[in-house]
Amino acid sequence: MDHRNYLTLIRSPRLTSTTRDVLLQRAAPSSFEYVPQLFSREDFSTLGALLARLIPQKKDAEFVDLAAVLDTRKATGAGQGWRYAWLPPDAIAITLGLGLLQVTARRLHGADFTYLDEAQKDDLLRQVQDGRLAWAELDGQRWFENLLAEATEIYVSQPATLAAMGFSGIAFLPHWPQIGLNTAQAWEPVAG
């Protein structure tokens, strides 16, 4: 469903007011350029370039600044209640990995990660994901998996993404009368 129609759906009485408030607040566009609180300028730029490969998006009105949300989350120290014991705390682990990615890019291609072409970036990331790049300081595979999962979670929690997925689950009030296969009603969003 188109994003604007989805926002209309969010404003409808099919949602609880608590859910509506949460989603509208999340969807509200930011009018100023985000200044990172936790990551250095260089790391933030590497992070942005990395996330653009993990979750490619059009730079339009619905663009989700995943790096900004991640920076805000990690700056407040918000965790998910656990971590792999052999990884340092989230904020340190992410920073460490971004630095290692940068060093690796320079070693292999003589350039910052940000300036690699898409194929070079993807090849490098695939090596990290598959554990083919051995970083002595960090378990790159788990680092990659954690970052990918959290970025995906941030992305999917955005109303624009939920619209593209055709997600109607928020709009159930007063109740879902039918829940079986092929019982979606005509007004429910579809993917795309």
Added chain:
Amino acid sequence: MSNEMRRYSTLDVVDAVIVGTGAGGAPVLARLASAGRSVVALEAGRWWSPTTEYAQDEVAGSSLYWLDERLSTGEDPTAFGKNNSGCGVGGSTLHYGAYAPRADKRDFSLRTEFSVGEDWPIKFVELLPYLKEAESFLGVSGPELYPWDADRKYSLPPLGLNGPAQLMERGCRELKIQTAAAPVLTLSRPYSQPGYGERPACVNCGFCHQGCFNSSKSGMDVTYLPMAVSAGAEIRAECFVHNFEVDGRGRITGVIYRSEDEDYRQACRAVFLCAGAVETPRLLLHRGLANSSGQVGKNFMAHMATQVWGTFDEDVRPYKGFPASLITEDTLRPENTKFAGGYLIQSLGIVPVTWASQVARSRRLWGRALVEYLQTFNYAAGIGINGECLPSSSNYLELSEEFDARGFRKPIIHFSLGENERKIRDHSDKLMRAIWNAAGGRDLWTVDRTSHTIGTCRMGKDADQAVVNPQGRSFDIPNLWISDNSTFPSALAANPALTIIALALRSADCFLRQT
């Protein structure tokens, strides 16, 4: 509920302090208060208002999880946070799946049957009246006839089958596997809850794990806790217990807790520790108590919780309805296998962020492939198990060298699958893929996961081998009782909530007879 509640002074020597208000603590609190005992529950989390605070949103819902950091290690580290423990008045029952099969009788004597694992020191028949009582009080929705137990009766009709449940029914029918509507702790009809009032029926919103906004899910917050409060119990929220005062005779005389950066002492005659299989042993290890057996923290277990996901031609919308609305217990003792115990299979609905996160971690998709796959969400459906996990000396909890924000050492949990667990994983993966293929699923993928926290303060008959006796009382400290999943000697294949509640009621009755 908190407005008209009775309050005790910290100087009052109350009959019992209950640490934790989840499935282990809440029934004890209600039982003791109803018997006229003075009881105070100390809960680390806060009071929640379901109607105004629970959004149908997975990011907002994360405040119900226990978010103090735990360190996970071993070959197959288990996930915490949203995967198990909760934080709030009601504990993890605020976000649990509310699946309520009874534990199978055979699982209580695994060692006798298979020569591995442990036998429970209590018999299933001793627990049965408590299981029935809990089911009747909480209002379980379930099928009229339960295929694996002819005597079983549920007081409420089953919830409707959603898309994933219909698909599992179809696949299982092809393979001649029996299924039934799942017994669940969620109301299919309005229900008058003693001590609380009218609770409405489930409206099929599907966000059980983010907190039930209309209280149709039977969390402790709308069942045993209001009953306890109406009987005169006090629930003190946002109180983190970190110490016990022990007298010269080795009895606990006071519970020390922190509230808004201040330490307080609640005087008491007895303590029920009900903080779950991570915080309970953590507290005992931190304080160096009740561990003459050396068993505190040992034998950590997590259920096998393998899932298989696929894409279907039908519009499934897997987020509608109670997520896990179908069950089979045919796999509790599958034929021609070489593992001890078994597992049950449930259909799986899911909400988008949780699903997408699994896509990222388990399918390892990223880039355009990820973004495109996410758009198939409305056609996705899952199926998953809850399966036996044997106790093992290589799986345990200890205190790490790292400190949390309160200045206490974080727990570190070592967990690796053993041969039995790996066999269950492989067997169930193959079977679930067969079911999904038979149901018309394609592009299947497996999520390797474990769930629930179990063990770490096992019950037993021998003080050298166990932390608590079969009644739940510490061998070392005569007025300390433990009531939560930490006392389980073995995991049992069933989801744990109902067993925890039944054990809690039984321990409370033992306490009342003895004091």
